[in-house]
Amino acid sequence: MKKLNLLILVLALSIGSAISAFAQPDAVDNETSVKAELQKMLEEPNFEVEGVYLANVVFTLNKDNEMVVLTVDSDNETVKAFVKQRLNYKxxxxxxxxxxKEYKLPVRIQA
Incomplete structure (x- = not known):
């Protein structure tokens, strides 16, 4: 009886570990693909970059999986306009x- 209980316990732990191992890479892959998409959208700014510009972007998603930019917090008005133009409704x-409801995205634009 002890061997049966031990076998059931080992089997339950093995199944639980296998399920959790399969679930996590999808989340990491999804985050990586979203990051890559956003980086591609913000490539090659249409203004001359001198130094490093930082911005904090807050956006949400609509039902069509389009980004709706709510705010862009940056000291540079050109950076604000650039980020809104490249991300809004993409x-x-x-x-x-x-x-x-809202996603927060730190953005760094550098030469």
């Missing part, structure tokens, strides 16, 4: 969690 290929 559709993401990757799926993000629709239950989250």
């Amino acid at each position: 559709k993401l290929k990757s799926q993000l969690d629709q239950n989250i």
Whole structure:
């Protein structure tokens, strides 16, 4: 009887470990693909970059998986306009969690 209980316990732990191992890479891959998409959208600014510009972007997703930029917090007005132009109402290929109301994205633009 002890061997049967031990076997059931080992089997349950093995199944639990296997399930959790399969679930996590998808989340990491999704974050990586979203990051890559956003980096591609913000490549090659249409203004001359001198130094490093920082901005904090707050956006949400609509039902069509399009980003709606709510705010861009930056000291440089050109950077604000550039980020809004490149991200606002652009559709993401990757799926993000629709239950989250707002996403915060730090952006760094450098030469």
